[in-house]
Amino acid sequence: MGVLARALRNVSRRKIRVLLVVIALGFSMAIMISIPAGIVANQVAAESQSEDYREIIASMEEEINKTSTLIECRNSSGQHVSPGMPPGERAFGSRQEVFLDETVGDEIRSIEGVKDVVQFLEKTSEETISETMTGPFGMSFQINRPVYTIRGVSLNSSFIDSYSVLPTNITAGRSLREGDSRVVLMTSNLTDYFGVVEDGKVVIYGESFTVVGIYEPTGEGRTETRMAYMNVSDAQTITDLTGKISRLDVYAENTLDVDGIADVIEAAYPDLSVTTYKDRLENLENMQGNYQTTLETAEASLAHTEATAFQEIVIAIVATSLIVLVTMLYTVRERTKEIGVLKAIGFSNWNVMSQFALEGILMSLMAGIVGLVIGIVAAPALSSLLLPHVNLFSTTGQRPFRQTINPGVFQQQSTTIALDPQTLLLSFGAAVLLGALGSLYPAWKASRTSPMEALRYE
Amino acid sequence: MSELVLETEKLDKVYELGRRKIRALSDVNLQVKKGDFISIMGPSGSGKTTLLNILGCLDKPTLGKVILDGVDITNVPEKKLYKIRRDKVGFIFQTFNLMPYLSAIENVELPMEGTKKSKDERRKKASELLKTVGLSGRETHRPSRLSAGEQQRVAIARALANDPAIVLADEPTGNLDQKTKYEIIRLLGKLNIGQGTTVIMVTHDSLIAAHSGKMLFLSDGKLLAKEKKGTLVTEKALRCPHCGRKLPEDAEYCLRCGKKL
Numbered sequence: 001m002g003v004l005a006r007a008l009r010n011v012s013r014r015k016i017r018v019l020l021v022v023i024a025l026g027f028s029m030a031i032m033i034s035i036p037a038g039i040v041a042n043q044v045a046a047e048s049q050s051e052d053y054r055e056i057i058a059s060m061e062e063e064i065n066k067t068s069t070l071i072e073c074r075n076s077s078g079q080h081v082s083p084g085m086p087p088g089e090r091a092f093g094s095r096q097e098v099f100l101d102e103t104v105g106d107e108i109r110s111i112e113g114v115k116d117v118v119q120f121l122e123k124t125s126e127e128t129i130s131e132t133m134t135g136p137f138g139m140s141f142q143i144n145r146p147v148y149t150i151r152g153v154s155l156n157s158s159f160i161d162s163y164s165v166l167p168t169n170i171t172a173g174r175s176l177r178e179g180d181s182r183v184v185l186m187t188s189n190l191t192d193y194f195g196v197v198e199d200g201k202v203v204i205y206g207e208s209f210t211v212v213g214i215y216e217p218t219g220e221g222r223t224e225t226r227m228a229y230m231n232v233s234d235a236q237t238i239t240d241l242t243g244k245i246s247r248l249d250v251y252a253e254n255t256l257d258v259d260g261i262a263d264v265i266e267a268a269y270p271d272l273s274v275t276t277y278k279d280r281l282e283n284l285e286n287m288q289g290n291y292q293t294t295l296e297t298a299e300a301s302l303a304h305t306e307a308t309a310f311q312e313i314v315i316a317i318v319a320t321s322l323i324v325l326v327t328m329l330y331t332v333r334e335r336t337k338e339i340g341v342l343k344a345i346g347f348s349n350w351n352v353m354s355q356f357a358l359e360g361i362l363m364s365l366m367a368g369i370v371g372l373v374i375g376i377v378a379a380p381a382l383s384s385l386l387l388p389h390v391n392l393f394s395t396t397g398q399r400p401f402r403q404t405i406n407p408g409v410f411q412q413q414s415t416t417i418a419l420d421p422q423t424l425l426l427s428f429g430a431a432v433l434l435g436a437l438g439s440l441y442p443a444w445k446a447s448r449t450s451p452m453e454a455l456r457y458e
Numbered sequence: 459m460s461e462l463v464l465e466t467e468k469l470d471k472v473y474e475l476g477r478r479k480i481r482a483l484s485d486v487n488l489q490v491k492k493g494d495f496i497s498i499m500g501p502s503g504s505g506k507t508t509l510l511n512i513l514g515c516l517d518k519p520t521l522g523k524v525i526l527d528g529v530d531i532t533n534v535p536e537k538k539l540y541k542i543r544r545d546k547v548g549f550i551f552q553t554f555n556l557m558p559y560l561s562a563i564e565n566v567e568l569p570m571e572g573t574k575k576s577k578d579e580r581r582k583k584a585s586e587l588l589k590t591v592g593l594s595g596r597e598t599h600r601p602s603r604l605s606a607g608e609q610q611r612v613a614i615a616r617a618l619a620n621d622p623a624i625v626l627a628d629e630p631t632g633n634l635d636q637k638t639k640y641e642i643i644r645l646l647g648k649l650n651i652g653q654g655t656t657v658i659m660v661t662h663d664s665l666i667a668a669h670s671g672k673m674l675f676l677s678d679g680k681l682l683a684k685e686k687k688g689t690l691v692t693e694k695a696l697r698c699p700h701c702g703r704k705l706p707e708d709a710e711y712c713l714r715c716g717k718k719l
Contacts, residue, residue, distance in 0.1 A: 002571075009559040341555040344516060345569040345616065346544020349537070452516040455551070 003351065007358040011366075014331070021327050021435075022367040028320035029371025029431040030382060035309045036427075037419050038383025046302045053295045060288045064281060066164050069115065071250040071262050072275040073108070075100055097123060099244040104269065108250055111264055113257035118159050120247040121152035121235040124223075125205070148190055148226045150204060152235025152245075155180055163251065166229060173198040173213035176229055185213040186228040193226070204228060205238035305387050312386055317434060324438025328360050332442040339446050340454025353447035360439020361432060368431040372424060379419055463527060463623050463656050464490035464513060470521035471508050471679070482508040483519070484679040490624065490658060495650040497659045497667035500676035506660040507628060509676065513658065514547045514626045515539045527623040544569055548617030552629035554609040556601040562588060562612045563597040569619040587615035591645060607638035614645060618655065625649075627659040631666050643669045 011018055075098045102119060109117045124146035132140055153165050157178040160166060166175050166185065176185050184202065191214050194202045200211050209230065217224045236242045250265065252258045262274045332339070342352055375382075469486035472479050482505045490496060500506050511517040512524060515531050524531050527546050534542060548569075556565045566584035575583065588597055591611040601609050610630060617625050627646065631639040643666050649655040650671070659670060667673045675682040698712035711718055 006557075006560070013559050337555065338557065341549075341551070341557075342568075343540065344514065344543060344549045346540055346547075346572070346620070348540045348572070351572065450516075452511050455516070455555075 003355050007355055007362055010359050011362045018363055021363045022370050024323040025320050025367030025431055026370035026374055028316040029427050030374035031316045032427040032430055033375030034379040034382035035313055036423050037379050038387045039309050046298050053291050057288055057291050060284050064284050067277045068255045068281055069252040070277050073248040073272045099246050102243050102245055105248050113253050113261050115253045116251040118165055118249040119154050119245040121232050122246045123239050124149045148228055149223050150228050150235050152230055152232035155231050167215040170213050170215045175213055180231055182209055183212040184209045184228045184230045187217050187225055188214050189225045207238045320434050321438045324435050328439040328442035332446045336454045336457040339449050340451045343451035349447040353443045356443035356446045357439055361436045364432045364435020368428045371431055461492050463492045465525045468522040469519045472520045482679050486681050492656055493654045495657045495671040497661055497670035498674045499667050504676040505679040506676055510626050510628050510660050515543050545620050546623040548622040548625040550613050550617045550627035550630045552632040554613045556609055558601050561598045561600055565612055566615045566619055587618055591615045606634055607641055610642050624656045629661055
């Protein structure tokens with residue numbers, strides 16, 4: 001009978017003790033499996049969130065860069081001012097929709113410090129749909145609303161590239177580009193209304209257009225959700241507003257020039273309502289700062305979690321080694337006489353040591369298997385029990401913002417633990433190594449026992 | 459003249475307990491020939507077990523020499539002593555000291571582990587030895603399923619596993635009842651006479667010692683000059699140590715002199 005067989009016999013006859021070691025080692029191993037897996041899961045979650053945050057921060061930066069030099073000009077008799085206000089000299093048309101001459105754009109472009117002037121023509125459809133509204137005291141009434149709004153844009157490729165003149169979240173097809181004619185980019189609400197898909201034909205203001213792209217509106221206003229983008233010249237043609245525009249986006253060469261240019265425009269064209277984006281800019285910068293703080297909090301939280309995990313693993317390893325050590329020491333002590341007999345009948349120190357070490361390793365192997373099972377079954381529970389949750393939000397527990405570019409980012413992801421074979425194998429190896437290390441000293445001690453002393457031991 | 463298997467020259471063993479020095483053996487000179495069956499007697503603390511431990515390479519003398527089968531074991535380093543214990547010495551203990559987790563045959567095979575014998579050879583040898591000690595058919599039984607006498611028989615078989623030059627028995631009948639004692643001593647006698655096994659037995663039981671070939675006496679670590687010739691027990695006969703009358707195997711009292719055996 002070889003050393004292995006004897007070790008197996010010994011392990012099997014000390015069931016309670018083996019069970020104790022197996023449970024202790026098994027749990028340690030389960031901890032060793034769960035914690036790194038939990039950490040990895042947290043890292044992945046935090047990485048993905050951080051990535052999203054970075055994207056948001058980057059897009060905000062882009063937005064800030066794009067809008068920092070923007071001066072928006074509309075006729076003050078337009079939709080944004082009270083209807084009673086007298087129309088300006090250059091305005092004409094209905095009370096709701098007033099238009100400017102394109103020449104105003106050319107004049108503003110000649111102001112010093114102005115880089116670009118992007119012209120828009122926005123007009124609601126003549127077709128209307130009837131909607132039922134509920135008013136105060138439960139009264140309901142019918143109102144007629146335009147089916148759609150067209151927004152003509154100067155499709156100059158440098159404008160498209162440099163400024164936010166076209167929607168970005170295209171869900172099908174493509175956006176508009178320089179040279180496009182008789183094509184539209186519209187919201188999914190509108191394509192649903194028209195019953196068309198990408199590349200389908202729609203009739204707008206009596207003219208046929210091809211839908212080249214569909215997008216999801218970011219705003220929730222009625223105008224925004226039923227918008228059709230097209231070339232400004234197409235818009236002017238179909239609405240019989242040749243040479244007219246409804247809005248001018250003036251871009252300054254430099255952010256510092258914005259206020260000066262706005263003053264010049266206001267002085268020269270008193271009827272124009274001039275808006276700069278200072279407020280929005282500040283708001284964006286604040287939001288960016290908050291995102292940055294949140295990102296840092298998440299990173300700090302992750303670092304804290306990793307530190308805790310490290311401590312827990314160290315404690316688990318030390319505790320397990322001690323349990324194995326004490327148990328094996330007790331076993332060696334209990335079997336002192338047996339060691340004496342083995343040595344008396346001709347066993348070498350190495351024989352004795354290998355038998356005891358092998359017993360330790362066998363117990364560890366069993367514990368390893370138990371640990372694997374516990375680890376696989378209970379990894380998510382154990383890791384959530386043992387690891388502090390990564391705090392992706394500010395210390396007050398409040399989410400920093402509600403109005404986000406991509407609200408989905410703030411959905412707290414549920415931690416899913418992925419147990420890769422490498423982690424399992426490593427933990428298994430670690431448990432066996434711990435068992436071996438824990439039994440090494442007792443085995444060595446056993447081998448060094450004087451046979452004479454051991455035989456006298458009762 | 460038979461060859462010497464074991465010889466000691468001026469053996470001294472001194473234990474140091476703190477500042478106290480205890481002389482356990484003093485100037486012990488012993489010569490054991492091949493085929494001898496010697497019992498060493500003496501009261502508790504006389505140094506019997508110390509002498510046996512030194513002869514069995516479990517302990518080293520403070521002074522003197524031990525030559526076992528031609529090898530001076532006093533100078534053999536500890537790392538190599540296990541081979542001498544394995545190949546040249548067979549131990550029989552008072553408390554049998556069998557491995558409780560091994561069967562009878564596995565216990566007998568144990569000392570053969572590490573020798574050049576193949577697995578089959580080990581098994582065959584162990585089986586023969588168990589047959590010799592009268593335990594045929596009990597090979598697979600664990601010690602817990604064997605009587606005390608049977609356990610000691612397994613221990614004797616184990617001691618003979620590597621055909622040792624000498625078998626050292628430390629109170630081999632100390633834990634046995636009267637009847638079993640005689641069974642065991644008869645078995646040792648049979649092995650000694652039948653197979654020429656050299657046996658040194660330590661006992662304080664004079665009745666048992668009387669069944670060896672020669673009795674030596676130890677007192678305060680010194681081997682006394684007086685030697686007594688014993689009556690070797692054979693398989694066929696058991697003799698009364700007091701009057702020499704042949705007795706039946708299971709006798710507890712002498713049929714002639716009436717003394718307790």
